[in-house]
Amino acid sequence: MARGTLTRWERALERWQSALVSKALHHEPVELLDALRRECDDHAVVCSESRVVVPNAYEVELDTRVHQELLRHGGGDVGQALTDVLARHGEEKGYEWAGPLTVRITPAPRPPDDPYRVGSSPMPHVRADAFPAAD
Template structure:
């Protein structure tokens, strides 16, 4: 592991520790769940080429979602950044632009969170322009 990778891992660990202190470890569990969802859905497409879903949904109970909203933190972006670093370390390629959407869900099955990944194709502005004419 190079010096830059070690530094990135240290920063990642500190970020996770901060989240754990803020919200009783749930965000660390959510990050781990996102990584598992990414890893579990990786598809080998050729020699040295592994594709993973690019759209992830994180559903949180009302009270957790409200708490995150009050903290003023861009949770979706922070989760996206963390998942992006994970994929980079693993050598994954995204099926399209990466997004992590955080939503409120009153009936999360485990009472804490639900994570799901899928491939969401990227539609370019050129495609819209050609379709309109």
């Protein structure tokens, strides 16, 4: 597949994912993407001039109702789409992940003050597909 075609396909996928997240979260998904990038940047550890390590496991907690609505609208792939966006951010910054990168979308145990809550942690040697699918 030609690089130009892949780029158009990626843009179409991003537009679809943005529309889905926007519908479920009732606001622009750019805020969520910025929060993920900020979480990554804020927890970067400079190990040497050429090595900056960042957490690899990210979790986006949503209000339970919003999480259910997202799943009803086919949002099961949103975590992967957010992982892809974060991977591009890390590549642009030259970051090294602490292990396989993953972003999970989960219902919040208690309603967050904001529409979502973002957290991260380094989890070495954990496969991205080791997490159970959220229902």
